[in-house]
Amino acid sequence: MFPYNLHGDEEIHGEFPFTLKIHQLGVPVPAHVHHFIEYTYAFKGRGTEIINGVKKELVPGTFTLLFPHQVHEIDIEPGEELFLYVGAIGLKAYFGGDTVFDLHQLLKQAETDANTTYKLDEQTAAEMLPLLQQMHEEVQVEKPWSRVMFLSKLVQVFVLFDRYRQAAVQSEGRVQEGAPLKGMWEIISYLYQNFKEDITLETLARQFNYSVSYISASFKQVVGENYYSFLERIRIAHACNLLIGTEMKITDIAYEAGFKSYPTFIRVFQSRMNMSPTAYRKHKGITLA
Template identity: 30%
Template structure:
């Protein structure tokens, strides 16, 4: 597959923009795919493959795809998908705004588990046997509910089935759901809006002070909550998002290393170069050459 100049940004869900009434976006279908070039978007995506084989790349990590494979992407996780030669893959494709999943009354444990996908738990899992059938049935029920726009309580049912599918995915990925300690009543900060904002804006200049001003919490409160919910300090979490983005662009585009550093959100090339060497043990250019050589043999 030829390299792209830049990753494609996809704005719409199912060809539709946000609803005029302000409701959160949701779309599900069963479709086929042979090739999906490197892209990213501002919504989450859950896929469950039912037929075919191929390869998926998520934030620089490659995994095989077959019937029973599921993958989940947080907003702006960069990914691409290609089927094996002569094969077509079929999958459930579910795309949604994360706030639809969490609703008005956020469960801190649930948001921690969801936002940990790709960092503290894998972006893909392999279902088999009864577990695969349960996941398929859950998504089929979600698909059927989506096709009934006039059903009473439709959005609530969609949220329930979507939550079930996400928890099946998280459990299959091996996350026990345990936190370092229980949060007290003075720590009721809703982290999911903050995390969603970080995932949408990590490539911009982003500080704890920015979050404190926007969400009306103190800097120490946000900093402490970030560490407790994600296991990482705020700057570590943002740097990991930027590094994953940079690695994906190094592997799958022809962008210069300097352009990649800027596109990923690093404030200077020197900062990027130091962080990349600390994380990967070599320079970005060396990493790109090594990986391309490995894939050409």
């Protein structure tokens, strides 16, 4: 049985590609993968998470970092409940480099860590839980500078996690493995930096010295959708930002986002956003002189 592939909340593909919610689980969660990066923190109850076939106990103080290539599920025993902070980070934020910190740089070593679940010590857990509580408050009630506050605390959360993770790796004498699919994160990063260009699978094959078939199959496995669909999504996300953040003409936005023709842009935008670019701009409250 193939795992579910979860696209995630719409906001993680928008201008602020972050979410943080509280999940109360009383029944098992079936095997699935994501189009995004997920982090969880258990603060009450008990459960078991299976990540790529490896079981990990979830108890209060357990922090888990999940990348798109990791198939995972959660088992809850009858009568048990599990309470988690569940955060999502869109790949745009991870590779885009347009946030207040370099998330990719901070977490790049964790990508190759075979163990992504850690039961934190009391001191680290005592520092992390209040940060998550404050982050959750910031996303629940929009205040001045809420996004900046959220991101600043998210940085602290991941610094705490990575310090603990690195110390655990060293104390256990483990050697981190190579990337799960060779070269794919570099290719995805390249796409985020160059999505406006005319990039085909053949272009990537020449650039990174892999076969077209390897990139195509690996891309689907890592990201959860085919290459051209993913590239369209990046371009549409950029177009949305331009529609609500600038007064550029829609025809200019189409080409600025990397589309070869205006009709193609309109067709793809309508399909993905369920409205025209003009309607999207009006829907978001943008008034042009």
